[in-house]
Amino acid sequence: MGFTGFDVVIPVLVVLVLLILFTGIKTVPQGYNYTVERFGRYTKTLSPGLNLIIPFIDRIGAKMNMMEQVLDVPTQEIITKDNAIVAVDGVAFYQVLNAPQAAYQVAGLQNALLNLTMTNIRTVMGSMDLDELLSNRDAINERLLRVVDEAAHPWGIKVTRVEIKDINPPANLVDSMARQMMAERDKRAQILAAEGLKQAQILEAEGRREAAFRDAEARERAAEAEAKATQVVSEAIAKGDTQALNYFVAQKYTEALTRIGSATNSKIVLMPLEASSLIGTLGGIGEIAREVFKNDGSSTPQRQAARPPLVRPGETS
Structure with a gap:
């Protein structure tokens, strides 16, 4: 077939x-x-x-x-605002949201996005000082993200993140920064030490002032007590009571002898003492004691001894 x-x-x-x-x-x-x-x-x-x-x-x-992609930004040298040269590299993350725009609005999407990112890195970081550049990396990333995303929007691209990976100043600049940091730390240490010394001196001065104030107050109280005692004796003398005067003189005399005898810089003390004055003073003290015991009702009557007469210097008994 x-x-x-x-x-x-x-x-x-x-x-x-x-x-x-x-x-x-x-x-x-x-x-x-x-x-x-x-x-x-x-x-x-x-x-x-x-x-x-x-x-x-x-x-x-x-x-x-249409998935999120990573774009590696190669290292490039940047001149900062204060004329320092640093080497910077980074990474960018982007995602295509509109395929026709990404395909027909730009030729060589990745190359265009890479050059856009590198250019804006130089622009943003070149407008900052070196110290600001090293300390404000988050602010740099945020600013770069905003600028690059706005520029890539007509291409149907969404830039999700731009990160600066490394900022490498020259070796001599790093050494200068290290010396500056050490000098700043030494300065702060000296300031703290000076502040501590100042505070210690202030506290010591306040302590001395408080001690002087308390000493003056104590002396004032002692003077007031002395004046009060003198007033009491004066009033007693004015009333004709000589026993208070004898007691006052004997007390001062005894205190003076105690201070002289207790001095550490004296071994032998030569004093021109008149026996009559001393006997008269002691007699005054004995008279005061007898008056006290005579007025005490609980004690038994005793024979009163005759009071020795007060002998003034230059007089005979």
């Missing part, structure tokens, strides 16, 4: 139809978006899954990765 031309055409048509169907069926993996171009013009975007296009009329334009 021979094959006719129709028998040959049918298999060929079936194979051709299958090829056309397979050509029009497109499978998009998860995390990607494909753009479709018809005669070179963008028509639609294929989402992840099974999609159909018109064979030989539509074709896949760009396969865009």
Whole structure:
């Protein structure tokens, strides 16, 4: 049985139809978006899954990765505001949100984003002093993120993070900074020591002032007591009572002898004492004692001894 031309055409048509169907069926993996171009013009975007296009009329334009991606920023030298040269590198994280814009609004997406990030790093960090640059890394990252994300927005890109990894000043500048830090720490230590010495001196002066005040107060109290005693004796003398005067003189005399005898710098004391004065004073003390015992009702009557007369210096008894 021979094959006719129709028998040959049918298999060929079936194979051709299958090829056309397979050509029009497109499978998009998860995390990607494909753009479709018809005669070179963008028509639609294929989402992840099974999609159909018109064979030989539509074709896949760009396969865009919609996942968050990492862009490594190479090391570059930056001149700060105070003319210090530092080497800086970083990293940027971005994500494509609009596949057609990322595919058709910019040529070479990663290269454009890399140059944009490097340029803004030089701009932002070049406007700062070295000390501010080293101490405000979080503020630098935030400012870079805001500037780069705003510039990349027309490309359908969302910059999620920009981080400065390393800031490396020259070796001589690092040594200068270390010496400056040590000098600053020494300065703070000297200031603290001076403050401590000042406080100690203030406390010591306040202690001396308090002690002087208390000594003066004690002397004032003693003077008041002495004045009071003198007033009492004066009033007693004015009333004709000489016993208080004898007691007062004997007490002062005894205290003076006690101070002279207890002095450590004297071994022998030569004093011109008149016996009559001393006997008279002691007689006054004995008279006071007799008066006390005579007025005491509980004691038994005793023979009163005659009071020795007061002998003044220069007189004979």
